[in-house]
Amino acid sequence: MEFAIAFFALGYSGLVLFVLANALRKIYPPPRAAMTAFALSSVIHGATSLLMGEHMGWAFAFWGVPHLLILPVLLWSARRQTGG
Numbered sequence: 009m010e011f012a013i014a015f016f017a018l019g020y021s022g023l024v025l026f027v028l029a030n031a032l033r034k035i036y037p038p039p040r041a042a043m044t045a046f047a048l049s050s051v052i053h054g055a056t057s058l059l060m061g062e063h064m065g066w067a068f069a070f071w072g073v074p075h076l077l078i079l080p081v082l083l084w085s086a087r088r089q090t091g092g
Contacts, residue, residue: 028048047080054068
């Protein structure tokens with residue numbers, strides 16, 4: 009069951025970051041859109057994690073670790089889009 013939850017968390021983070029970065033790409037260059045998407049998502053998820061009370065650590069693990077795993081792929085994709 010833990011593997012399924014980890015896989016869901018990774019998929020959710022990837023979906024959130026790539027969709028948000030794609031939407032921001034219309035107003036920012038791809039690398040800036042990727043970093044802005046990561047920052048916005050981290051702030052929003054961090055704020056909601058603070059509301060989890062005693063489960064704050066689990067909430068952070070559910071979104072924080074996958075976000076950090078997806079970030080290099082997101083930045084690599086942004087670099088490829090700029091032709092670099």
